Structures are given as structure tokens and as C-alpha cells.
Amino acid sequence: MSEAAALHATRATIGDSEFDRDTTVTPREPGVYDIDLSAGWSVIGAVNGGYLLAVLGRALADALPHTDPFTISAHYLTASQPGPAVVRTDVVRTGRTLSTGQASLYQYDGEGREVERLRVLASYGDLDGLPDDIRTAARPPAIPPMDQCLGPEDGPGPLAGSVSSTITGRLALKLDPATLGWALGSPSGRGEMRSWLGLADGRDADPFSLLLAVDALPPTAFEIGLSGWVPTVELTVHVRCRPAPGPLRVSITTRNLAGGFLEEDAEVWDSADRLVAQSRQLARVRLG
């Protein structure tokens, strides 16, 4: 076997990967699912919001007659911790081409009472059933070739802000040097973050991993010159196309930091130069 073939043979696949295992929900009763939130997708002790969205996205794919999230809106209530959780879903409406559902994730307080972590509303459909017609004015982000981009493994030590972050080990991140000023102590002041993105075990992207992808980069606030946690209040993702195999390119832009809040607009492009997901989140920021 050639070295390339050997490498290929060890790549994880959709359905059999870390990400799939860590987002698997187990039916407890109709519409109710158990999950053990993995510590592997945490940032500074808190479970990543995109990973949580993927967990709820998979529960809704089971509860609804359609399998693909077309648009999913999450409001984050309290910080999730690694460990046991329960997802409760509600089918709001089922239609021929779209179905709408709601889901909440709960964990347990010291007395075993359920505490709600986030709630989502989502409309699902069938991505493979969409017509091929595309009239887009969107262009892929200008990111240098991957070998000119930098990941955590390329630095002399952990990137600033990535301390105690375990999610970076699960991701294949290669950041555009033009948006890495923050890691060198000289942020550009522009609210931009761009990166190549894959999963570290080689699993290709699918609609659920796109829900993770939109929230997987360092916060744009770092490049604006702010440090500290930027907790998400609300995150809405539109999945527009099933991604082709290969690495994704993710571009995140913040235009309006005002009154202690900012928006993060994300675009995710696949290897076939298609805009496969768009998202926007509202996040709080500590002004320094």
C-alpha cells in the first residue's frame, strides 16, 4: 500500500468519526434523547456552541420527517458543561418540502433538576431534492493556499486564547496569516477571521458538521483587539448545500461592535467553490 493509500485508509468517514460519536443522541422515549456531552469540544471549560447546535440538529433530524437542517436558530441560555444532558424535541409542523421543529438541551443542577442550556427552532428539508439552479453574486473568500496558513501546531507554543481549549485538537484549522495579528500581539483592528477548516480525523463535512464550522474559529473580537470570552446570545445557521468532500473555507466578519454586543457573520465554502452555509450570531463582549 502506498503512503497516500495508507493515509486514506485511516481517515474517518461520515457516520464513523469522533464528531459522529460525540453527537450521537440516544432515544429515551419518543422525542426525548440522552447525550453525554464530550469534553473534547470545549473552549476554556465551556462546551462549544456549534457542537451543541450539531447535537440538537441531530436530535431534530431524528424527530422530524426531513433529515437536513435548512435554517436553525439557537438562543443560548446558560453555559453547558461536559457530561450528561437530555434533549427534548417538539414537532411544530410537518410539510411536504419543509418541516419545523423545536428542541431544548437540559443538564442537571446539584439537586438533579433540569436546567435549560439552549433552545432552538429549526426548519428541515431535503438538500438533495433541491434544483441545481444557482444565481449567486457571492465569491469565495481570499484565503492563501493551505500551506501558507497557520495552525496551532505551527507556533512555538499554544496560541493566545487557545489555552485550556481542547477543541483545537479535534479540528484541522489553518488560519489566514492576515487575520492572525492577535496571536502575535498586534491585532489588525479589523473584525475578520478566515481559515481552512476540517476535522482532525479526516471526516468530511456534512450538514451537521457545518453547524460546528460556523462557530469553530477564534472570535473576531481577538482581531479587533479585545480579549476574553465572547458568549453567544443567539446563532442562526442556513445550510444551503450539501458540502463536497475536502476542506472547508470559513470567513467570519464583524462590522458592528456597539453597546457591548457584536455580530459575527460566517460564510462556509466547500472545495467545489459553493457557499454551503451562512450564519450570523449576536454575542456579548466585554469592552476593555
Add this chain to the structure above:
Amino acid sequence: MSEAAALHATRATIGDSEFDRDTTVTPREPGVYDIDLSAGWSVIGAVNGGYLLAVLGRALADALPHTDPFTISAHYLTASQPGPAVVRTDVVRTGRTLSTGQASLYQYDGEGREVERLRVLASYGDLDGLPDDIRTAARPPAIPPMDQCLGPEDGPGPLAGSVSSTITGRLALKLDPATLGWALGSPSGRGEMRSWLGLADGRDADPFSLLLAVDALPPTAFEIGLSGWVPTVELTVHVRCRPAPGPLRVSITTRNLAGGFLEEDAEVWDSADRLVAQSRQLARVRLG
């Protein structure tokens, strides 16, 4: 009294206007509100989605301890008709600076059963309590002065697409001629729509009328060269600042029309050149 003063005296005010009367919800029991959906905010027989969002926004402002919608996400299920409706709210979480709630609007079928029209999740806060710090890269849209823009009253007859639309009579719309090609039979092909926007009775904007403003312009699909209805699947609005008195400027952009869906990104700017609201919706489009 001068003519200007007389004009000023007849202007409607926040709390006493068509928009306020038509979005007033009447408590039936705790968390449940009755509303008679006005026919005055309809487009081709269907009630405008922004008006519906404002109705649910007002119900949640009553149900939650905070008064201002910071981020509100709506999933549209079935088309609303003018007439009686009921809003059911649910307080999800109350916090010191933010509260989260859910609301659904129902109407009645032939047998008097409730049919859900749309469901929203929203997080509310206090806009007046936010710090003044602004570090924005956003710039107001380039719209010509209002006297160089065109409204329905400036044409020889009703604008194409505005037939049977009663909402235009409630709005003071002055569209940028650069985005009016569709009305003259020669759409630009660009997914852009820009306009000055006010309420026809002179009422100034507030956070609730911003929920209307993001969905009040003709669809960008017209300027792309498509006609027909573009029903909203999901609409999320971020209200970032309480608007100053005076007309708003609204800019809507569609970059990605693909697979029978498109996104509409809206920005709303106030007379003080502040970005007061941002929104994105996913809508279906019939490809011609």
C-alpha cells in the same frame, strides 16, 4: 400656527399611531394575548411577516421583564390572514441583563381549531442601559437624497408587484432609483434594494417598528429578475440601538440565490447614522 407647525401637530407619535393600534395585544390570561390582525399591513392578501413579528414582539415585551427585543428569530409556518388571532407566550429564562421568551401566533380553521402561523424565540434586554462604546466598520448605505428617490405615488400607476398591496399605504417608502429597474421592466440583475422608510402617519421608529422595517421593502428577487411571491421561511432580527427620530434608511442584499432559496440581509440605519438593526431571512423563490 405655521404650516410646518400644523404639519408637526398632525404627526402620529410612538404609542398613538396606526402601527401601535394594529400591534396592540390584549391580555386574555397570563401569557396569552388576543389580537385582531389588521388588513392594512397585507401584501397580495397575506399579512406581512414583519408586521407579524412586531405583534409577537409586543406580546413578549409584556410577558418578559425586559422591554426591548435584542434578537428575535421567527420561523413562518402557514400564511396569516387578517382577522382574529391569539398569541401564546412562554418565559424561557429571566436574567439580570437578558431574558429569553418564546411566542406563537395562532389563527382558527373552519372548525375553530387553532392553526399555528409562526413561532419565535427571542432574547430581550434594555437598549437604554447599554454602554455608548461603538467600534463599527459599518457605513450607511449610499442612497440618494430623499427627493431624488421614488415612491408608489411618484409613478404613473401602481408599481408592478404592488397591486393588491395595502401595506404601501401605511409606509412612507422612497426607493433608490438604482434598485427600481424591476418596476420599469428592466431589473438590474443585482440582488439589492434600498429605500428611505417611514410610517405614513409620521410616527417615528422604535424597536418594534424596526421589526417591520426589515421586511417592508419589495423583495430583492424582483431586481434579480424574478417575479411572484417570495415566502419567508425564517427571519432573525438584531435590534442594536434605539432609533433616533426621523426617516430610516434600509438596505437589503441578496448574494446567494441557489436551489430555490435565497437570503435577504437587511441593514437599518437611523437619522443619526447609526446601524440600528440587522436582519437575515431565508426565503423560498420560484425559479422562472
